[in-house]
Amino acid sequence: MKKIIAQGLKYKYPLAETLALNDISFEVEAGEFIGVIGKNSAGKSTLCQAMVGLVPHFYKGAYGGKVLVDGLEVKQHSIADLSLKVGMVFQNPFTQVTGSKMTVYEEIAFGLENIGLPRDEMLKRIDEVLKLLKIEHVKDHNPFDLSGGQLQRMAIAGIIAMKPEILVLDEPTSQLDPAGSDEVFRAIHELSQQGFTVIMAEHKMEKVAQYCNRVLLLDEGKVAAFDTPEKIFSRDDLESYGVTAPVYTRVCRALGVKNAGTDCYPVTLEDAEMALRGVIK
Amino acid sequence: MIKVSNLSFSYHKAEGPVLSGINLEFDRRSTAIIGQNGAGKTTFVKLLKGLLKPDEGDILIQNHSVKLKTAAELARTVGLVFQNPNDQIFKRTVLEEAMFGLLNIKMGRHTAENQAIKALKLVNLDDKLEMNPHDLSLSEKKLLCIASIVAMDPDIIILDEPTIAQDHAGKKIISQIIKELAEKEKLVMTIIHDMDFVAENFERTIVFNEGKVLLDGETRDVFAQKDILQEANVEAPGITQLAEKLGFEHTILTVEEFIKAVK
Numbered sequence: 001m002k003k004i005i006a007q008g009l010k011y012k013y014p015l016a017e018t019l020a021l022n023d024i025s026f027e028v029e030a031g032e033f034i035g036v037i038g039k040n041s042a043g044k045s046t047l048c049q050a051m052v053g054l055v056p057h058f059y060k061g062a063y064g065g066k067v068l069v070d071g072l073e074v075k076q077h078s079i080a081d082l083s084l085k086v087g088m089v090f091q092n093p094f095t096q097v098t099g100s101k102m103t104v105y106e107e108i109a110f111g112l113e114n115i116g117l118p119r120d121e122m123l124k125r126i127d128e129v130l131k132l133l134k135i136e137h138v139k140d141h142n143p144f145d146l147s148g149g150q151l152q153r154m155a156i157a158g159i160i161a162m163k164p165e166i167l168v169l170d171e172p173t174s175q176l177d178p179a180g181s182d183e184v185f186r187a188i189h190e191l192s193q194q195g196f197t198v199i200m201a202e203h204k205m206e207k208v209a210q211y212c213n214r215v216l217l218l219d220e221g222k223v224a225a226f227d228t229p230e231k232i233f234s235r236d237d238l239e240s241y242g243v244t245a246p247v248y249t250r251v252c253r254a255l256g257v258k259n260a261g262t263d264c265y266p267v268t269l270e271d272a273e274m275a276l277r278g279v280i281k
Numbered sequence: 282m283i284k285v286s287n288l289s290f291s292y293h294k295a296e297g298p299v300l301s302g303i304n305l306e307f308d309r310r311s312t313a314i315i316g317q318n319g320a321g322k323t324t325f326v327k328l329l330k331g332l333l334k335p336d337e338g339d340i341l342i343q344n345h346s347v348k349l350k351t352a353a354e355l356a357r358t359v360g361l362v363f364q365n366p367n368d369q370i371f372k373r374t375v376l377e378e379a380m381f382g383l384l385n386i387k388m389g390r391h392t393a394e395n396q397a398i399k400a401l402k403l404v405n406l407d408d409k410l411e412m413n414p415h416d417l418s419l420s421e422k423k424l425l426c427i428a429s430i431v432a433m434d435p436d437i438i439i440l441d442e443p444t445i446a447q448d449h450a451g452k453k454i455i456s457q458i459i460k461e462l463a464e465k466e467k468l469v470m471t472i473i474h475d476m477d478f479v480a481e482n483f484e485r486t487i488v489f490n491e492g493k494v495l496l497d498g499e500t501r502d503v504f505a506q507k508d509i510l511q512e513a514n515v516e517a518p519g520i521t522q523l524a525e526k527l528g529f530e531h532t533i534l535t536v537e538e539f540i541k542a543v544k
Binding site: 038039040041045091092094095147148149150171174175176177178179180181203206242243244246247248250251254255269272273276277279280 | 315316317318319323364365367418419420421442445446447448449450451474476477514515516518519520522523526527536539540543
């Protein structure tokens with residue numbers, strides 16, 4: 001089943017001279033984990049915001065083409081309606097904090113209160129996500145007293161608690177240490193296995209390669225390619241899009257070592273190890 | 282340049298120390314501080330900058346105790362780029378933002394403007410002088426914050442998570458700035474989670490864990506200590522791990538080194 005359909009999506013911010021999104025078309029199946037990559041200002045964040053309706057409803061500006069999320073056309077539905085289907089974790093967690101709640105626990109409850117979830121269910125879900133994101137120990141802290149990493153975990157928890165069928169995340173692990181970043185990727189991967197659809201803008205190519213089913217490569221507001229991580233990161237022209245392949249791919253490419261029986265270079269530590277074992281004595 | 286002795290600090294006495302018994306000396310080697318979230322890294326650099334004062338122990342910066350100086354007095358010597366650019370940015374134009382610190386250390390307007398523009402050139406923001414900084418993207422805001430500090434030309438520059446939101450091009454710019462500062466004999470320190478960036482750019486690496494220094498040494502030697510890194514929940518760079526798995530004799534830090542070792 002198609003969860004997201006973008007058809008000829010074009011968008012220009014008010015007062016901007018160029019299109020931030022220029023004729024974007026792609027389709028995403030339910031349960032897919034999609035990585036969105038590209039250099040800065042390629043349109044990654046704007047595309048994320050177009051999935052949840054902030055583009056165009058909040059930012060205004062010129063809009064063309066259409067996006068359907070779970071059958072709802074974004075342009076024709078309010079952000080409130082869309083928020084039941086699709087949740088977004090902002091690039092900067094500081095931007096996402098409401099500022100109106102005194103504790104992490106209440107902050108996570110914010111979205112749930114707004115959709116009028118029964119209290120019992122709310123408590124259950126909050127406890128779940130506190131545990132999932134490992135922030136139980138700071139549940140009574142003021143959100144503004146958290147470290148950058150804890151704040152980012154809270155921001156993700158608040159959205160996951162809403163259980164939207166589609167999760168959009170804009171660089172969700174930028175403030176996390178490697179172990180924490182790995183935990184979050186695993187948690188999100190787990191959700192995608194359970195059937196949640198995930199769209200994630202990300203610069204950590206090693207993680208994209210490891211966890212995403214497909215990768216959407218954006219360049220100057222256009223879709224440059226949409227394919228498996230192996231295919232995307234094996235492209236000869238990748239650098240011209242301002243993207244560097246995972247370190248494993250770069251080293252295998254330099255040594256001319258491909259995955260056995262394919263035309264692609266390894267993209268993960270495990271694959272690279274396997275491919276290189278036979279080559280290096 | 283900096284001597285930290287027996288440093289301890291806590292935000293709330295009841296919750297125990299965030300940092301305890303830290304002894305470190307910093308020379309001009311570019312230095313990365315790594316470790317888990319909550320290990321005390323940001324607290325440590327805030328103490329160096331005089332934004333927080335030690336509970337115990339002392340910090341000498343160029344032989345002066347930070348306890349006896351205000352953060353304003355330290356501003357000429359120590360520059361700190363905040364983790365969250367929104368905590369740092371507050372002026373109405375990019376140029377004013379980059380000039381703010383300079384004017385505060387009583388530099389003349391004309392010289393301040395020149396210095397600021399020079400720094401903004403380094404981060405490719407010199408074509409956006411009149412823009413409102415809040416209209417910049419997160420990565421540009423971060424670069425603006427770096428430029429604002431570089432413009433002040435302090436001897437010690439601390440970058441808290443400089444590579445957040447940066448793409449390949451942005452990281453290259455930052456890496457270039459670090460090199461140039463090192464050539465000018467500045468001490469560049471960073472708090473960072475991007476291990477590949479550490480391996481490629483920093484001579485010395487210090488691992489913090491639960492408020493203490495767990496490892497300290499040449500970056501290559503630090504990333505060779507697999508077991509201790511694991512204890513601090515820190516991973517060596519991907520290329521280092523790959524080389525290790527394949528049984529390389531020496532610790533590898535970059536793709537170039539890897540290829541050289543194979544050929």
